[in-house]
Every structure is written in C-alpha cells, then in structure tokens.
Amino acid sequence: MGKTKQLISETIVVVRGGGDLATGVIQKLAHTGFKVVVLETAKPLAIRRTVALCTAVFQGRQQVEDTEAVFVSSVSECEAIWNNNQIPMLIDAEAKLLTELKPTVLVDAILAKKNLGTNKMMAPITIALGPGFSAPKDVDVVVETMRGHHLGRLYFNGGAIPNTGTPGEIGGKSAERVIHSPTSGNVQHIKKIGDVVRKGEVLFYIDQVAIKSPLDGVLRGMISEEVVCQIGLKCGDVDPRSFDKVDCYTISDKARALGGAVLDATLWIGREKNLF
CATH class of the missing domain: 3.40.50 (Rossmann fold)
Incomplete structure (x- = not known):
C-alpha cells in the first residue's frame, strides 16, 4: 500500500x-x-x-x-x-x-x-x-x-x-504617505486609525515629539502604544484618497x-x- x-x-x-x-x-x-x-x-x-x-x-x-x-x-x-x-x-x-x-x-x-x-x-x-x-x-x-x-x-x-525601498503608490502618493520615526521613545496616540486628517495635524507623539500628518487623507496605519518606537522605524501611513475610498477594517x-x-x-x- x-x-x-x-x-x-x-x-x-x-x-x-x-x-x-x-x-x-x-x-x-x-x-x-x-x-x-x-x-x-x-x-x-x-x-x-x-x-x-x-x-x-x-x-x-x-x-x-x-x-x-x-x-x-x-x-x-x-x-x-x-x-x-x-x-x-x-x-x-x-x-x-x-x-x-x-x-x-x-x-x-x-x-x-x-x-x-x-x-x-x-x-x-x-x-x-x-x-x-x-x-x-x-x-x-x-x-x-x-x-x-x-x-x-x-x-x-x-x-x-x-x-526597491519605495512604498507602493496609493492615490498618486508613495514615499510621502509613509511616516518614519524621527526619534526613539514611547508612543502616545492622538488620532485613531480611520480618522480623516489634515496635512500638519498631530497624529501621535513619540517621546514628546509630535508626529504630524504628511498630507491630507485618512490615517490608515499607526504603530501600537505598546511598542517603544526606534528611530527610523516605519510608524504611520496616511492614505491620500477620500474617506469613501479607504477601507481600514477589511483585508486588502x-x-x-x-x-x-x-x-x-x-x-x-x-x-x-x-x-x-
């Protein structure tokens, strides 16, 4: 057999x-x-x-x-x-x-x-x-x-x-939509994933350094407050598309x-x- x-x-x-x-x-x-x-x-x-x-x-x-x-x-x-x-x-x-x-x-x-x-x-x-x-x-x-x-x-x-080191393009934006930490430290959220945000608006803090939105759009990703963020780490992602075109809650x-x-x-x- x-x-x-x-x-x-x-x-x-x-x-x-x-x-x-x-x-x-x-x-x-x-x-x-x-x-x-x-x-x-x-x-x-x-x-x-x-x-x-x-x-x-x-x-x-x-x-x-x-x-x-x-x-x-x-x-x-x-x-x-x-x-x-x-x-x-x-x-x-x-x-x-x-x-x-x-x-x-x-x-x-x-x-x-x-x-x-x-x-x-x-x-x-x-x-x-x-x-x-x-x-x-x-x-x-x-x-x-x-x-x-x-x-x-x-x-x-x-x-x-x-x-390639370059993020995929979404809504005509690539590297500019992704946030990398400018410092190391604890994370404190101000906004939440799914929020509509404006360019320059504070999204969260890392070791008292304000992390601001790089553009208008929807906050699609943000590192957990449970993580001690290290400098240079990818810590946020803003989708430049309109709110009705962004889905933060289902699998891509x-x-x-x-x-x-x-x-x-x-x-x-x-x-x-x-x-x-």
Whole structure:
C-alpha cells in the first residue's frame, strides 16, 4: 500500500508573522481547513493594526473579518483554539516551538525584506513571502509581494523582485504617505486609525515629539502604544484618497492575492510530495 496522506483538517501550518499581509494568508489557509498557528514577536511592529491579527498579542484576541486570533502561552492550548475555529497565536520570534508543533507547512510571512532564519529543515513544505529568500536553497517556493503584474507569482527557482525601498503608490502618493520615526521613545496616540486628517495635524507623539500628518487623507496605519518606537522605524501611513475610498477594517486586495498564492503553493507542493 502507498503512503497514507494527511487530511487537510489535521495538517498544521505555522505562519511566522501576523501583520496585515500575513493576515490575508492566515485567513485563506484557515478557510481551507488547515490548523493554522501564528508565531509572533513579543512586540509586533505592524502599523495597519485594525487588519492585523498580531494585535492579539497586545489585547488577547483580534478579529479581522471572520477570522479571529487568540493569544496563548503554550502549544498545549492550541488544540482547544482550533476546535473553536480560531487561530492560536504564540510569542516565538525564533521559531523554537517548531519541535513541539511539528508542522507540515511553514510560511514565512514576516516580510522583513531579509531572511530571519527560515530554512527548509523547519517543515516538509516551506514557503516565504517577498525578497530575501531563494528557492530551492532557503525554501521550497518564494511568493512575489511587489504590486503589479507579478504579484503572487510563485518562484521555485530564484527569488522575488528585490526591495526597491519605495512604498507602493496609493492615490498618486508613495514615499510621502509613509511616516518614519524621527526619534526613539514611547508612543502616545492622538488620532485613531480611520480618522480623516489634515496635512500638519498631530497624529501621535513619540517621546514628546509630535508626529504630524504628511498630507491630507485618512490615517490608515499607526504603530501600537505598546511598542517603544526606534528611530527610523516605519510608524504611520496616511492614505491620500477620500474617506469613501479607504477601507481600514477589511483585508486588502494585496493580502488576499498573497493568501491565494500561498494556498496554491501549499496544495501544489503537497501534491508533488504526496503529503495530502
């Protein structure tokens, strides 16, 4: 008899990172029936927090659309969370819990623009998003993350388009819509995500330094008050489009595209390796 294949409903997928783009990946895998578990840092740096499941680290749980993540402190708690159709989230920046979790699939969705330690020994199927990885050396497949014609493309040989250092254009604005911290220190919010803001209006403070809006628009992202912000860190994002054209509360088109690409890669490689 041939090798017994795994049921998708019994297949554990570890996703490293729970930011807004990772959330699109997590939702797609969970919808398909995989047992998804997220490994995060103790202080996630996501700024689009309303659509990032990693916010569960700070507040215990976070729901984005129909997908809810619950922060847990041990692997032993995961089964109960899965049985409740939720996503367990653990603090494990170095992926040390893989020996306990024993995943079939590992997805690096940290999007650090570099490899922070992911390798093919971590799981039978390994997938990485964005630049900093090369397939098949580091992982089985790399997913393109740059907006445009190739978004979501799977690379089985080579890697994604190198980081340009320039944010994607939205409403005709690119680098000017993104805020980087001019100093280091604690964060104090004045505005909230989803607020309509004017150029020059104070959005939040970092160590008593006022962080002002670079343009008129909608505050789409802002770093958590739980984070001690470091100088140069991306800490805010203002969407220049009108309020009726900005959605701060549902998964983006880019995140959904990446989710579909990761699901495609998972099923494709799983079939090729006769896993499920």
